[in-house]
Amino acid sequence: MNKRLAAWGVILLGLAAYFFVDMAGDWGRLSGGWGNLRRFFAESLWPPNWSVLEAQSYPVCDATFEFTCSVAWIGMWETIKIAFVATVIGFLVALPLSVLAASNLSPIEIALPVRILLAGMRSLPSIIWAVLFMIIFDIGALAGIFAMSFYTVGYLGKLQFESMEGIKNAPLEAAKAMGMSRSETAWLVAIPESANNLLSHVLFMFEYNVRHGTVIGLVGAGGIGLYINTYLKLAQYDKVVALLLVVFVVVVLIDAVSMVVRSAVTEEGDVERPSWSSLFLPASISSAMHPTPMRKDADVHESE
Amino acid sequence: MKEILVHLHDVSVGYDEPLIRDINIEIESGDVIAVLGPSGIGKTTLLRTIAGLVRPLEGEVELGVPSRGGLGYIPQRLGLVGNSTVRSNVEMGTRVGLSRWYLPFLPVPERQRRYAERAMEDLGIAHLADQPVRILSGGQQRRVATAKTLAQRPKLVLADEFLGELDDDNVDIVMNTVRAAIEAQNSAMVMVEHHEELAKLVANRVWRITEGRLVEEVME
Numbered sequence: 001m002n003k004r005l006a007a008w009g010v011i012l013l014g015l016a017a018y019f020f021v022d023m024a025g026d027w028g029r030l031s032g033g034w035g036n037l038r039r040f041f042a043e044s045l046w047p048p049n050w051s052v053l054e055a056q057s058y059p060v061c062d063a064t065f066e067f068t069c070s071v072a073w074i075g076m077w078e079t080i081k082i083a084f085v086a087t088v089i090g091f092l093v094a095l096p097l098s099v100l101a102a103s104n105l106s107p108i109e110i111a112l113p114v115r116i117l118l119a120g121m122r123s124l125p126s127i128i129w130a131v132l133f134m135i136i137f138d139i140g141a142l143a144g145i146f147a148m149s150f151y152t153v154g155y156l157g158k159l160q161f162e163s164m165e166g167i168k169n170a171p172l173e174a175a176k177a178m179g180m181s182r183s184e185t186a187w188l189v190a191i192p193e194s195a196n197n198l199l200s201h202v203l204f205m206f207e208y209n210v211r212h213g214t215v216i217g218l219v220g221a222g223g224i225g226l227y228i229n230t231y232l233k234l235a236q237y238d239k240v241v242a243l244l245l246v247v248f249v250v251v252v253l254i255d256a257v258s259m260v261v262r263s264a265v266t267e268e269g270d271v272e273r274p275s276w277s278s279l280f281l282p283a284s285i286s287s288a289m290h291p292t293p294m295r296k297d298a299d300v301h302e303s304e
Numbered sequence: 305m306k307e308i309l310v311h312l313h314d315v316s317v318g319y320d321e322p323l324i325r326d327i328n329i330e331i332e333s334g335d336v337i338a339v340l341g342p343s344g345i346g347k348t349t350l351l352r353t354i355a356g357l358v359r360p361l362e363g364e365v366e367l368g369v370p371s372r373g374g375l376g377y378i379p380q381r382l383g384l385v386g387n388s389t390v391r392s393n394v395e396m397g398t399r400v401g402l403s404r405w406y407l408p409f410l411p412v413p414e415r416q417r418r419y420a421e422r423a424m425e426d427l428g429i430a431h432l433a434d435q436p437v438r439i440l441s442g443g444q445q446r447r448v449a450t451a452k453t454l455a456q457r458p459k460l461v462l463a464d465e466f467l468g469e470l471d472d473d474n475v476d477i478v479m480n481t482v483r484a485a486i487e488a489q490n491s492a493m494v495m496v497e498h499h500e501e502l503a504k505l506v507a508n509r510v511w512r513i514t515e516g517r518l519v520e521e522v523m524e
Contacts, residue, residue: 174383177355178400178456179372187408188396192387 044235048242052227071239072246075224079213080250082144082223087206089145090152095198097153098160099186104172105164106182115161121154130216141222148209148216156205163197164190196262203258211251214244307333308368309460309492310354315363317346317353322361324350327518329511331460335492336483338503341513347496348380350518351462354494369459373400376458378466382449386438390429390448393437394420397456416455423451426481428474442469450478454485461486461493467502479506 052072055061061069068074100106101114129147137143167190175185191198217225218232224243231239310331316322323346331337339347352358354365355377369375376397377383384393398416399406412420424430427447432440437448446466453461461482467475483506486493497503504510510521 168381170379170381170383171385172383173352173355173357174377174379175396177357177375177377177462178397178458179370179374180396180400181404181408184399184408188388188392188399189385192385192392195387 044237045241047238048245049236049238050242052239052242052246071227072224072243075217075227075243076246076250078141079210079217079223079225079247082141082148083206083209083213086145086148086152087202087209089149090156090205091202093149094153094156094160095191097157098164099190101157101161102164102190104167104169105186105190114157118154118157118161121150122158123154124151126151126212126216127219130219134219139222144213144216144222148212152205152209155208156201159201160194160198163194163201166197167193200262203261207251207254207258210254211247214247305333305490307459307490309333310368311366312354313364313366315353315365316361317349317358318361319349319358323516324513324518325362325516327363329518329520331492331494333459333490333492334486335494335509336486336507337492337494337509337511338507339494339496339511339513340500340503343498345513346516347513348464350513351377351464351494351496354460355462372404373456374459376453376456376461378449378453378461378463380464382445382466384437384445384449384452387436389434389436390424390440390451391420391433393448394424394451394455397423397452397454400456419457420451420455423455426454427451428477443471443474446470447474447478450482454481457485457489457491459489459491461491461495463493463495465496465498467495467497467499475502 053067053070055066055069056071097114097118101111101118103111106114126147129150130143133143133146137146171189171193172185175189180188213223214225214228217223217227218229224247228240228243231237231243308330312327312329315327316325317327318324327350339350341347349358353360355375356365356367357377367375385396388396395412395416398412398419399408401416401419402412411417421430424433427450429444429447429451432444432448437445440448446469449466450463453463467478470478482493485491495503495507504523508523510523512519512521
């Protein structure tokens, strides 16, 4: 390894260790910590209270499947809807902004202000956006949709303009020499060239938004977080755990679906088709269970 | 009738240091020019300078072709969009014949679609029209890049080693098609080639770059 790189590694690790010890303070306070946690876990958290999966007593449930009247379903479904709408709105707004922010597609006089705008949208935590929109729209899903859409634009915009800046130069140069306009270059070259990454980012953002629904719901912006907040206030932690486990299962399912979707659009082995074990097990164990088939490189050539 | 398509006045090309100095030369319609010389001597940089991708260190490049669509460029790495289909790539060439304000997500009009179909048929890639470019072989991709440029109908084609990776039969197909298009449209072509014999078979002018100078060879 490069000696200078190793020296930098040691310096950074040392600095991190110093900051950690400095901030940790009095280690003696931890003496009873594990015992407290164990007691809290045994008395309040476990086992989860699965009554959250049962239909609520009021309003009366007249659905075919009573499960759909449960707190878990109503909350989770609302969170998924908020996350979906916010991801779509965020993507539609972020895409043109990312074209304007990419330094290989737009002049720096345009790219720089757009980057600052995107950074501004990212710098406010989602929970602050949620509070701001609740002041405008009152408690509920609409505030959640707008809060999520705002930070989705900030995050997706950054991820996407970086993907566009990473595309190969040759197609852009050919387009420039031909005299193609900026909008033609963006739509016909940059977006298709970075399409796999763009799709990957959108799917990641949807999953992130579903997970984040629990956070913005805490301040009343709709979804399952609203119920989690209610149970926290009532100190019904076993129900909170049950709802968090529901969120975990949904996130795993969304991850599975997104892997299948990505593998469908990146045929010819750009992304290996996922196995179910890869969702739950470390990569080393999963790959041992499902050895990767040989790619047909003999007749498949990457474009340069 | 002969037209002057490009005029280079006292041009020096390079990045920090000039690679080729004092170029004074014209490109006329009907010219098929082969640029020859060893690797790293500045052939590609010359092509990129004519294409407007690199500023000349000195002198002026005067283009007598329209800035939109007048110039077709096939870079060494072909410049195709790997995720798009062959048809989409070839039709991209025809779009520069339309107004700058023609929305890029609209399908190309019938006439432009016919240009693209014709170019794909001439180069034997019509059966691959709906395939994504990234799965094609190197030779097939070169034919797509050529079809894209022919469908564009430029006045000047700049091609950087675009005959590489083609077998003999396909070299004949590609060059016959390109020559026919140049003749029909009274356009011109400048091609950088490593295969000297092949280049001389195709070209009617030869530029050789040696010791930082561009010298025109007399064709036998």
